[in-house]
Each structure stands twice: as C-alpha cells, then as structure tokens.
Amino acid sequence: MSSVTANLRQVAERAGVSVRTVSNVVSGFPLVAPQTRERVQRVLDEMGYRPNAAARHLRGGRSGLVALVIPEIASPYFGELAGHLADEAEKRGWTLLVQQTGGDARRERELLDGVRGQAVDGLVMSPWALCPTDLRRRPDAAPLVLLGEQDADGLLDHVVIDNVAAARELTRHLIETGRTRIAAIGLQPHLTNGTAARRLTGYRQALAEAGLPHDPALEIPVAQLHRADGAAAMRGLLAAGIDADAVFCFSDQLALGALHVATGHGLRVPADLAVAGFDDVEDGRYANPSLTTVSPDKPAIARAALDCLAERLAPGTGPAPARHIVAHHLEIRGSTAG
C-alpha cells in the first residue's frame, strides 16, 4: 500500500533536488536559493505535500498533542473549559485530546503515567481521586498542569481561582440581601481535590465576619457535582424541615438541581429562597430565574494552563512549579436579587 500523501522523497525526485533541500524549504530554513525554493514550493503544492506527523514525532520527540484529563467532558463546566483549551491549543500549534476518568483513581493513575504510550507533549488534568504524592511520583513523563485546588504549593503546577475569596464574596452578597440561614451544598470530603474545602472555608469566613451563627446542619455533602446531586440535597433540606433562606451551591450544576426542586416545591426564588452557584456555565444564565454565580475567567484558565505547559516544554527547566491564580468575579442575577 502506498502512502496516502506525497512524502519528501517523492517531492524531491520530482523537483530534482535532494530530500534534505525539500525539508529545508518546508521548514523555512533560510539558506535556500530563491529559485530553488520557488520550484520546490511549486512541486510541494502540486503534490499536496503534508508533513507526516508520526515521522516528525518519532524524530523530534514532539507529538503536538496535549491531553485534557477530566472526570467527564459532558459536564458543562468542563465542556466550556475544553472549548477554550482547544482554541488556545490551536493557537499554539497543539491539538487537544480528551481522556475521561470518571473520577476513578485507577484510571487517573493509568492516564497519568502514560497517556497513549507517551504520545502527548503535556497533560492538563483535573484530579479527583489522586493525592499530590501520587501525582508527583511518576516517571519523567510529559509535563503536567493541574486544574483546581491541590494542596501542592511549590510541588506541582496548578491553575486555580481564589476559591476562598470567591466563596466569601458570594456568601457576603447573600448576607447583604438579608439572608441569615444560608445553606452550603457541595462538600466533598471524599475527594483529594481541595476545591470544595476552600469554598466551605470562604463561606464560613463570611458568616463569621457578619456575626452569623454557623450551623453544621446547613453544610451538606454531595456524592458528585451533577444536577441530580443538587436536587437530592435540596430535597433533603426540605424533607428535614430545615428553614434556610438561601442555598450556596459549590457548582452551577448543583444549584440548577436545587433550583429545580425548590421551585417544584412551590418556593419562590428569590423571594422565599435565594439560590447561588459557582462556575458561571451558560445554563445558569438562562435558568428561571437566572442564576447568581461566581464566574471564573475560563479563557484565562485555559491560557494559564497552556502557557505553563509551554514553559515546561521549552529548553531549560523553567521556573519552579507554582500556583497560578486566575481572576474571577461575582455575577449577580435573578436567583438572589429579584
């Protein structure tokens, strides 16, 4: 079977030059005579030459692939993030590849030390089950950037927003609208990912600053971050007869589930109950009522993650692993302020 596309040798033969010279033209090497360059270029175009990625990869060690390793791409937050990452990767000449873990520890580990047989130049990962020591103890493979809180300052690159501050700001907003019994939905004590813990900290700080009591019954853990989990948490609150006047959910998905159950239960939002989320996914903007949320700068997260990988891939060791903090802002909408 012949190759699907012309290769350097075939172009060289047709143009009457050496393979090396064609390669020089393709790669833009300056020491090629103008008329030679032009002739070779013409043949390249004629034959529709496209460089063979496998050969380049084998030769140069770069595949041009970056892996996004996440629990699930169907989740709106990761979907939106993947969109930005794909765009940014494109700008840098990379292609994004998606690997789903389902939050499973074994699968996370498996992907960590060798996505597709060392075929990627770098990994952008959102770990749920692996702890920082797991993440560090791996063969000298492709550079790794983590998304979300990791308690691994100075040991691993990770991109985050200031979750404590963001949660505090949002909670303060709820307090300013007159709420005093604010539930927090979304604790994830079973995860190594420290994001939920930081948001809980911010929430508690805001309560303390306002002199509000801190009621453990209002701090509700969830199994996952799906709408169904938010719905279940809300049903639990209602069934237990807990009189909350606001719920702060640690993701928009949870909030949308909670909102659905609350309104289905006859509660008016925001009059009877304020509902707020986190992530600013597009669904929230069009919910009824639209959802107040913390909006992380997702394009900036994508840029930061890929910049970080680019630095690690550049010759030289680059700077020490760092915590890259990205901007966020409060997006106040109808679900908390009617």
Place this chain on the structure above:
Amino acid sequence: MSSVTANLRQVAERAGVSVRTVSNVVSGFPLVAPQTRERVQRVLDEMGYRPNAAARHLRGGRSGLVALVIPEIASPYFGELAGHLADEAEKRGWTLLVQQTGGDARRERELLDGVRGQAVDGLVMSPWALCPTDLRRRPDAAPLVLLGEQDADGLLDHVVIDNVAAARELTRHLIETGRTRIAAIGLQPHLTNGTAARRLTGYRQALAEAGLPHDPALEIPVAQLHRADGAAAMRGLLAAGIDADAVFCFSDQLALGALHVATGHGLRVPADLAVAGFDDVEDGRYANPSLTTVSPDKPAIARAALDCLAERLAPGTGPAPARHIVAHHLEIRGSTAG
C-alpha cells in the same frame, strides 16, 4: 537526552534476547518459548516499558487517534456526544481528539483534508458549511463519518435519527394537548446541514395531518443554535404580537432560551404556552418547567459512528457508504403537559 522510557532495545539487552523477541512478547506472538516469554515479561515490567506510539504509527500507519470535528465542544449536545464517543473510542483502543470549527467553511475544509498532518485514523464530523460534494472531493485520506443529515445517501457514511418522524411525533404531541398555533423555531436556511429542513418537514406533516393551517409567520429562522438565538426568536414572536400557544424549537438550547424569555415575559408554561425542544440535553431535564424533547439515543449514535469507522479501517473496502439510522423517543415533561 535519553528517551523518557525504556525501549525495546534496552529491554532486549537486559533480558539477553534480541529486539525482535521482545517485540514478539509485547505483541503476543505465539512462537515464543514459555520461559523466554516469562523472563522477557519480567524485564518489561521492571523497566516499565511502554510502546512508543510514534514509532508504531510510523511503522504501522495507525495512530490510534480519532478526530471529532464539530462546531463547538462547549455546546451541551456535542459535549454529551463527545462523552459517549470518548467512552466508545476507549473501548476500541482509540483516543478521541477534538477539533472545533466554529461552523466556519474554511476551517471545516482545512480539517477535512488533513487533521494534524494525516495523523488520525478516522474522522467523526458534524459539518455546517460544507456540502456533500466538498466532503467527497478530498484526497484518499482517513475515513469519514458524518453526524446529522447530509443529503448524501449512498455517497457518504452518516449517522442520523429519523428527524422527519421525530419532529412529526413531537408536533403531534403538541396538537394532542390542544395546541393549534404552534411556532417552529430553528430554521437554518444558510446551512448545508439538512437537519433543520427535515425537522421542518416533520412539523409541517403533523400540521397537515391534523388539518391545521400552516402559517409562514410561525416558522422562524435562527442564526445559530445557542440559547441566545432561541431567546431572540421568542422576543421577536412576542414583539410582533404573534399569538402562538406552543413553540417547537429545533434544539433544546433554543428551547431553553425561548423558555427563559417566555416566563420572563409573564407567560405561564405550559398553561399559556407549551415549549418543546430537541436533543434531550441534561439542562432541559432540570429546567423550570422541565423540557419536553426528542431524545436521540446518543450512546447508539456514538457506537454507530465508531463501528462505521472501524469497518472502513478494516482490510477490504467494506460495505457501501450508508445512512445509519439510530433510535429516538419522545420525552414528555412539564413544559408541554402540566
């Protein structure tokens, strides 16, 4: 710089056998003496050997990569589909790679005849701007499967649901709940993708079957399929004073936008206005009220697309390009039946 992982040569040296024999062990070639196999396997494990994907690709011509070429991954429908595709790809030893086109013709063409320099084994594509002739006129590159209607029966593989029937069923449902002035939102006359056209056909058929008049003012085109477009269309309906008692949107995203505007305008759904969508994305399930929709069997779509690629990749030409029809069902929820 040494290679990041042990290669066959290093393993062979350590195990005291030839490179070829190690390769035989790795690939499970049967003619290897049991004790040799065992010894080599031990060394493989010790050294943490992982086959080099680039070399395999160069040698064997298979990269193990499948590209998903879609307008945008952030769209919930494509996000959910990508999740299923990634899972199914995984099962078949493939990895999914995402390329966004933004619906742009040039970008679609570019990706079509050479994603990443012929580095993928197959493409799953949802074209918006390219017509079937464009899609067929391409160098003998990787096999291609299209998602959505293409008017290219027998010429190109494509995976669809029966859009005419589905739209007819949904419209009939609206009629059965007593609606007579049913708007259709989501015509896309500017796209080559024939999906919207088929849904419009089904809609009109149902109206005709019920003996309802067909009012062009109720057939509303949109620029894209985002929530914002659905919202804009709904605002247009309301501003024009058109008295519809139902809107059938050609995607859930459109429906959610329309729903948002309708309820924001004081309309009670479904009492004053029924709203229905298409795609059954998770958002719709948790909307207020939850959204009636056509639910395509997304896992089956993913399976069909990848099975089709697998057939094309198998030795031999395989069956003629076909239209693969996947099941769907009506998901009746609160937005049409209170």
Place this chain on the structure above:
DNA sequence: AACGTGGCATGCAACGTTGCAACCCGGCGG
C-alpha cells in the same frame, strides 16, 4: 595563482517499531 569565505546543497544516520526472510537446532521418517 593560491587561499579563505560564505552561500547553497547534499549524504548519512538515527528516532523505535514491526514485516519479512532467514537462521539454528532437535527430532523424526526414509
């Protein structure tokens, strides 16, 4: 006229893997 110089072009080797053909050797039938 001999020499250095710099622009341009080329050949060789190697990246890690696998298809192919050959090889060696013990056992068995002629």
Place this chain on the structure above:
DNA sequence: CCGCCGGGTTGCAACGTTGCATGCCACGTT
C-alpha cells in the same frame, strides 16, 4: 546416516523526517 520439518529466535530493512557534518562552487582577498 541424511534430509526434512517446524518450533524458536534472530538480523535486516523500512516507515518519513531532521540534526549534523561535509561537499561544492563562485567570489573576493592576499
């Protein structure tokens, strides 16, 4: 005893590309 057979193992070559070193030529300088 020789030749054949087949299980087990091996070397060679090639996939397409690029780094490195070298070759060649014309021109300008000594």
